[in-house]
Amino acid sequence: MIKKPKKYSVFSLVRNALSYHENWQPAWRSPEIKKNYDAIIVGGGGHGLTTAYYLAKNHGIKNIAVVEKGWIGGGNTGRNTTIIRSNYLWDQSAALYEHALKLWEGMSQELNYNVMFSQRGVMNVAHNLHDVRELKRRWNANKLNDIDCEWLNTEQVKKFCPVINTSPNIRYPVLGATLQRRAGTARHDAVAWGYARGADAMGVDIIQNCEVTGINVSNGNVTGIETTKGTINSKKIGVVSAGHTSVIAKMAGIKLPLESRPLQALVSEPVKPVIDTVVMSNTIHAYVSQSDKGELVIGAGTDGYNSYTQRGGFNIVEDTIMAIVELFPIFSRMKMLRHWGGIVDICPDASPIISKTHINGLYFNCGWGTGGFKATPGSGWVFAHTIANDQPHALNAPFSINRFSSGELVDEHGAAAVAH
Amino acid sequence: MLLINCPYCGEREQEEFSCGGEAHIERPKNPPELSDDQWADYLFLRQNIKGLQFERWNHSFGCRQWFNVARNTATDEILAVYHMGEKPPKLESNDPITPCGEPKIGSGNFSTSKK
Numbered sequence: 001m002i003k004k005p006k007k008y009s010v011f012s013l014v015r016n017a018l019s020y021h022e023n024w025q026p027a028w029r030s031p032e033i034k035k036n037y038d039a040i041i042v043g044g045g046g047h048g049l050t051t052a053y054y055l056a057k058n059h060g061i062k063n064i065a066v067v068e069k070g071w072i073g074g075g076n077t078g079r080n081t082t083i084i085r086s087n088y089l090w091d092q093s094a095a096l097y098e099h100a101l102k103l104w105e106g107m108s109q110e111l112n113y114n115v116m117f118s119q120r121g122v123m124n125v126a127h128n129l130h131d132v133r134e135l136k137r138r139w140n141a142n143k144l145n146d147i148d149c150e151w152l153n154t155e156q157v158k159k160f161c162p163v164i165n166t167s168p169n170i171r172y173p174v175l176g177a178t179l180q181r182r183a184g185t186a187r188h189d190a191v192a193w194g195y196a197r198g199a200d201a202m203g204v205d206i207i208q209n210c211e212v213t214g215i216n217v218s219n220g221n222v223t224g225i226e227t228t229k230g231t232i233n234s235k236k237i238g239v240v241s242a243g244h245t246s247v248i249a250k251m252a253g254i255k256l257p258l259e260s261r262p263l264q265a266l267v268s269e270p271v272k273p274v275i276d277t278v279v280m281s282n283t284i285h286a287y288v289s290q291s292d293k294g295e296l297v298i299g300a301g302t303d304g305y306n307s308y309t310q311r312g313g314f315n316i317v318e319d320t321i322m323a324i325v326e327l328f329p330i331f332s333r334m335k336m337l338r339h340w341g342g343i344v345d346i347c348p349d350a351s352p353i354i355s356k357t358h359i360n361g362l363y364f365n366c367g368w369g370t371g372g373f374k375a376t377p378g379s380g381w382v383f384a385h386t387i388a389n390d391q392p393h394a395l396n397a398p399f400s401i402n403r404f405s406s407g408e409l410v411d412e413h414g415a416a417a418v419a420h
Numbered sequence: 421m422l423l424i425n426c427p428y429c430g431e432r433e434q435e436e437f438s439c440g441g442e443a444h445i446e447r448p449k450n451p452p453e454l455s456d457d458q459w460a461d462y463l464f465l466r467q468n469i470k471g472l473q474f475e476r477w478n479h480s481f482g483c484r485q486w487f488n489v490a491r492n493t494a495t496d497e498i499l500a501v502y503h504m505g506e507k508p509p510k511l512e513s514n515d516p517i518t519p520c521g522e523p524k525i526g527s528g529n530f531s532t533s534k535k
Binding site: 244246247250255256257258259260304305306307308309313314315345348404405406407 | 467
């Protein structure tokens with residue numbers, strides 16, 4: 001019997017304050033594992049939890065297990081730089097990311113969980129003629145897709161973000177920028193916690209510290225998984241395991257076009273509000289925003305080689321910091337507090353794979369590479385549809401694994417905001 | 421950051437090198453006969469191994485020579501360096517691993533120092 005979680009409100013806050021906040025109920029249960037499920041999701045990150053949530057909510061499949069190797073919010077969901085936007089170049093990606101952005105806009109209300117979604121705008125800065133052409137092309141493509149986007153010239157950039165260095169004498173001067181005002185940031189682990197709580201309330205079993213060690217297939221049909229906590233049976237298995245997707249795929253004998261690489265990020269000491277938007281630059285490879293705690297959140301690049309170590313090279317961080325300091329001289333004396341890496345699975349065309357496989361009942365949602373966080377709700381939405389109907393949703397049909405044979409790639413390297 | 425022992429120049433910082441990805445992928449000898457799936461396999465599909473991986477590196481800011489490296493991608497430990505065209509060496513990796521090939525501590529926060 002699922003006990004419905006108590007609604008969070010100002011009254012529940014006051015009520016719990018009276019008991020010194022010692023009586024809050026856990027946001028989700030720690031259930032016993034059942035032998036059989038209607039669907040199993042491998043990977044309890046943002047994308048896996050939204051998949052389970054929308055399977056239960058949109059498709060009425062409630063007997064679901066989400067199997068997570070570590071703990072909820074401990075993987076890439078809690079390691080990214082929390083940027084959300086939908087200003088992609090190609091129609092296929094624009095539609096998918098815009099669908100996600102619309103879900104972000106109602107997420108806190110829907111989940112009764114504050115994910116601190118802040119539409120503070122994302123600026124993509126141009127530093128040379130080629131950048132200007134490419135960004136104006138994307139601006140026009142966005143307008144054709146009804147995605148809000150503006151072009152700012154150098155003076156408008158300076159006005160929108162006063163701390164940016166618009167001197168024409170720097171190595172890569174600011175020649176303009178695109179601005180998506182509906183874009184912004186969110187509290188990343190709150191997204192995982194909110195969806196975990198929401199899915200749990202509908203009966204989804206979230207099983208942490210349970211590592212998948214094998215996938216059982218019989219006569220071309222998937223029958224279940226082997227885990228460190230025993231065998232779990234299901235005729236539908238959705239794999240959403242980000243950097244470790246190739247490891248899981250190998251258990252089913254599937255080879256994917258993925259390469260797993262470390263991607264680093266770092267945060268500074270907290271300071272008073274200084275930058276109220278997100279600034280991204282492809283050419284000099286820098287992106288920065290300020291968290292609600294006051295830390296600068298800075299994203300670095302991926303390393304140039306495959307690795308599963310969750311730590312990257314120092315030279316990558318050094319390059320990013322050099323770029324940040326040139327663009328924002330005001331930050332030059334700030335100290336960096338924390339620095340970490342996550343393993344991202346990169347596709348050759350920098351677009352995700354949300355697809356069926358040649359094994360019946362086995363589905364993959366992977367290849368989000370360096371920019372999966374923004375898609376979290378949309379990704380789960382379309383993947384849930386794919387699993388429930390054994391057919392892709394119109395939004396993810398172009399992101400089938402078959403595109404690597406047909407050649408119909410969705411090349412979004414340009415719109416990855418920074419090249420990796 | 422890795423310290424790579426270039427077979428021509430000796431140990432140098434990884435910044436001088438660029439990685440050319442998985443090694444020992446041969447260009448098909450009969451291109452016109454290949455199916456789309458076979459092309460996809462050659463062009464795009466990769467083993468992306470967690471553990472012992474054979475890969476190509478180029479000393480791009482040094483001697484500009486290509487060579488092969490055997491590296492454990494779970495620990496970043498470089499186990500062997502060998503010339504292009506050579507067969508991969510037979511290596512055994514005795515790292516503590518969980519069933520799916522993952523170091524026990526964290527998700528890869530594993531010391532590369534030899535025991």
